[in-house]
Amino acid sequence: MSSVSYGFVRHLPGVAFADAVTRTTEALKTEGFGVLSEIDVSATLKKKLDVDFRPYVILGACNPQLAHKALSAEPQVGLLLPCNVVVQAEGDGSTVSIADPKAMFTMVSNPGMGDVAADAEGRLRRVIEKI
Secondary structure: OOOOOOEEEEEEEEEOOOHHHHHHHHHHOOOOOEEEEEHHHHHHHHHHHHOOOOOOOEEEEEEEHHHHHHHHHOHHHHHHOOEEEEEEEEOOOOEEEEOOOHHHHHHHHOOOOHHHHHHHHHHHHHHHHOO
């Protein structure tokens, strides 16, 4: 696993894109996250711009308990929800990237968000390790 300043990244050599999406969705479920939305970036770019782009989806993942806690503490935090998870084809395999909730919530000054962000971060780190 590697990381960027705003998320976690896992390269999956030899794992086909569709399999990476399935593995990611299943790993999210084990930590209480469901996928609320799936944006097929490659299909959208083809339709809107007539350009070919590698298989790339953005999954909008949500853990209802954590979302409820976050929204109860800070009603406008919905601007940062759901948690974004990117699955993309890369080389001979796939790459999964997950936004780091702690990095995202640095924009929120409400101290009540710290525990929620830490809980979400722990869960999402476990997700990326399971994939």
